[in-house]
Amino acid sequence: MNSKEQDESSVIRNQPGDIGKLHKEQVALYWDFENIHAAVLEEKYGEGVYRKVFNDLQEPVVNIAAIVRYASNLGNISVNRAYANWERFGSYRFSLLEHSIDLIQLFPAGGKGKNGADIRLAIDVMQDMQTYKHIKIVVIVSGxxxxxxxxxxxxxxxxxxxxxxxxxxxxxxxxxxxxxxxxYHTLLDDARYLLVNAIYNLLANEEKACMLKARLHPAITRLYPTFDVGNYGFSSFVEFLNECRDLLSISQGDNDQMISLSEQGFKLLQEEKTGVNSLMPN
Incomplete structure (x- = not known):
């Protein structure tokens, strides 16, 4: 290689856009999947629900994309591994595949249904720490x-x-x-607040108590032009709304559903924004 080629090669290898990638920390992401699933499920439906549906095919309540997005903001994800008895979590299949998660199957030992995820996960983490010296950040999805x-x-x-x-x-x-x-809920709260704030502003400006569901997406994008549900781990606006049902009061109108804020929606708005106490429902 002549000197000119060497100079050009050096320039190519050191493009400014690549510098951040070269220096980002390497992240290992480990999921105790049954733990986070059970916690989110009971947060949604109430304590004790998971025991009642333990042997059933599980509802996909965990927003996998939001957690992966959080971990990727910390650095480049080098290890992404989840532990569970996957016989009951088939409903998560496409999201798990989409985010390239390495699935470790753990069949329960004994009659209590314990799959030993904590032991296997801990062993793997320590082995990875010895093998992959470049990993500087460990993310554990479990409480x-x-x-x-x-x-x-x-x-x-x-x-x-x-x-x-x-x-x-x-x-x-x-x-x-x-x-x-x-x-976990803070990974989604930014988007949830934007939703309730958009509804509140539109209803306040028009002095109405509710709005057509069809107007909701244009309203939020008008107020926040860069808003994209994909940035929060959702594949569609409908999926995002389903995740936010606790914030909304929904009734059936003549041609479309009518949307207003629920008590929980006003509560979130009140936590983030001053001067709306008088708007809380009695």
């Missing part, structure tokens, strides 16, 4: 206190550990052990 010792060991090995779990189902001691702990 189980059984992972406290694993978190401490990872930090002793010089890794940062980020946890993701449902607030009411996560151990406070695990949260304190992690470098940072992210509550």
């Amino acid at each position: 189980d206190s059984d992972y406290i010792s694993l978190v401490q060991r990872c930090k002793q090995c010089g890794r940062e550990v980020f946890g993701v779990g449902v607030q009411r189902a996560s151990s406070q001691y695990l949260m304190k052990s992690c470098s940072k702990f992210k509550f």
Whole structure:
């Protein structure tokens, strides 16, 4: 290679757009999938629900894309591995495949249905820490206190550990052990707030109590032109609305459903925005 070719090669290898990629931290993402699924399910339907449907094909309630998006914001995901008895989680198939998650099948041992995910996950994490020295950030998707010792060991090995779990189902001691702990619902709250704020503004401006469902998507994109549900892990606006049903009061109109804010929707708005206390339903 002559000097001119060497200079050109050097320029190509050092394009400014590549610098960030070269220096991003490497992330290992581990899912105790049954733990996060059960926690989200009971957050949605109430405590004790998971035990009642334990042997059934499970409803896909976990927003996998939102968690992957959070982890990818920390760096490049080098390891993405989930542990569960996948016989009951077939409804997640396409989302798991879409995000290239390595699935570890764990059949339950004994009659109590315990699949031993915590033990297998911990063993794999420690092996990966020894094998993949370039991994600097570990993300554990679980709120189980059984992972406290694993978190401490990872930090002793010089890794940062980020946890993701449902607030009411996560151990406070695990949260304190992690470098940072992210509550699952906060991964979606930004989009949820934009939705309720758009509804509130439109209804307030028009002095109406409810709006046609068909007007909702144009209303939110008019207020927030860059809004895209794909950025929050949803494949469509309809899927996003289904996730936000607790924020909405829905009734059937003549030709379309009518939308207004539910008490939970006003509560979220009140938490994020001052001066709306008087709007809360009696």
